[in-house]
Amino acid sequence: MNISSYVTRIAAAVALSSAALGSQAAMATPVKNIVLVHGYFADGSGWQAVSKILTRDGYKVAVVQEPETSFEDDVKATTRVIDAQDGPSILVGHSYGGAVVTEAGNDAKVAGLVYVAAFQPDTGETPLQLTKKMPPATQAIKATADGHLYIDPANFHQDFAADLPAAETGFMAISQVTPAAQSFDTPITHASWRTKPSWAVVATADRAINPDLERFMTQRAGSKTVEIKSSHVAYMSHPAEVAKLIEQAAAQSDKK
Numbered sequence: 001m002n003i004s005s006y007v008t009r010i011a012a013a014v015a016l017s018s019a020a021l022g023s024q025a026a027m028a029t030p031v032k033n034i035v036l037v038h039g040y041f042a043d044g045s046g047w048q049a050v051s052k053i054l055t056r057d058g059y060k061v062a063v064v065q066e067p068e069t070s071f072e073d074d075v076k077a078t079t080r081v082i083d084a085q086d087g088p089s090i091l092v093g094h095s096y097g098g099a100v101v102t103e104a105g106n107d108a109k110v111a112g113l114v115y116v117a118a119f120q121p122d123t124g125e126t127p128l129q130l131t132k133k134m135p136p137a138t139q140a141i142k143a144t145a146d147g148h149l150y151i152d153p154a155n156f157h158q159d160f161a162a163d164l165p166a167a168e169t170g171f172m173a174i175s176q177v178t179p180a181a182q183s184f185d186t187p188i189t190h191a192s193w194r195t196k197p198s199w200a201v202v203a204t205a206d207r208a209i210n211p212d213l214e215r216f217m218t219q220r221a222g223s224k225t226v227e228i229k230s231s232h233v234a235y236m237s238h239p240a241e242v243a244k245l246i247e248q249a250a251a252q253s254d255k256k
Contacts, residue, residue, distance in 0.1 A: 031111045031250040033085040036063045037078055037104075039118070041151055041160065041176040042233070046094075049239035050246070057247060060085070067101065068179035071186035085109060090250050093118050094235055095209065096184065099127050105192030107121060112253040113153045113196050113223075114246050116235050117203040119165025120217035128185040134213035136206070138198040148178040159207045163237040191221075198223040201234050201242060208232035209250045224248075 034054050036047045044063035051061045064081045066074040078100050088111040093101035098118025106184055109202050119127040140155035151159065154175035156168055164172075200223035202214040209232065218225040228234050230243055235242045 012210060031088050031090055031253045032059055032244060033087055033089035034059050034061050034250065035064060035078070035081055035085065035089045035091050037091070037093040037100050038066065038098035039093070039097040040068070040149065040179045042094075042172065043177055046233065046236050050235050050243050053239060053243035054246065059244075059247070059250065062089075066097070068177055068183065070180055071099070071103075071183040074100045074183065075103045079107055082107045082109050088253070090114060090246060090253060091133070092116065093245055094209075095119065095232065096127060096179070099186075099188065102188055102191050102193060105196055106190055110192065110196060112249045113193055113198040114240055114249050115198065115200040115218065115221075115223060116208050117201055117209060117214060117230070117232050119209070120193060120198075120200070120221050120223070121191065122220070123189070123191045124187050125191075126185045126187050130213060130217070132135065134210040134216065136208055136210050136213075138207045141208075143181055144178065147181050149181050149184070150176060150178045159232075161231050161233045161236065162205070162207070164233065193221040193223070197249070197253060198246055200225045201230075202227045203230040203232060203234045205229055206232045206234075224252075 038044050038046055044065045047063050054061050062081050064078045067075050088109055090112050091101045091110045092114040094116045095118055098115045099121050101113055102121055111146050138159035140152040140159045142150055142152055153173040157169040161169045198221050200218040204209055204211050204227050226245055228238050230238050
């Protein structure tokens with residue numbers, strides 16, 4: 001073999017190795033965008049403590065403010081925020097927001113899903129159907145004459161956020177969002193957890209969603225799950241633990 005041919009082969013091998021390394025680097029690009037989706041009876045401001053931790057740790061956080069006028073409107077609002085991100089995102093949903101991220105998570109820019117005391121419906125399934133299988137402890141959810149839902153303020157603290165200060169939950173009760181009831185009975189067209197990796201928090205003292213239902217859904221989805229002794233609003237009462245799981249999802253989704 002002459003020197004010229006040998007040099008040419010070495011150069012080709014180096015070029016192939018560089019291309020492979022470049023491809024691996026592209027695949028391992030860190031997920032730095034986190035999109036947070038609230039559930040019923042609250043709004044996006046409840047994510048403030050989690051958002052502060054994630055931002056401190058170098059993540060770019062976006063919070064969806066769903067109109068809660070219909071399931072379709074809530075999915076559109078979430079997809080709008082996902083598509084505005086500058087790269088892949090971890091999509092996080094609380095409570096009813098879990099149904100929203102299950103649908104919106106089919107977006108190609110979603111790298112992984114995190115469910116926080118949330119519904120994880122399967123394809124063709126609704127949160128209402130799941131609730132009927134394993135009812136929650138609360139009986140304080142009421143309907144208005146025009147088809148919206150609310151929690152009786154007298155029961156808001158004990159049934160929604162018992163591990164938050166009473167003064168805080170008192171204001172939450174009088175400022176609660178009243179979602180359209182029909183959004184609770186809208187089926188999922190395709191459950192994104194079937195094709196995307198997922199993580200979940202089970203709130204063991206949850207009175208708004210039966211903790212056994214949360215366990216059933218996370219096990220069915222194969223979600224990497226942690227249990228927290230918390231009320232329904234684990235993301236507010238235990239922000240450090242919830243943020244830690246979200247960061248684990250972002251780190252582990254890098255490897256996908």
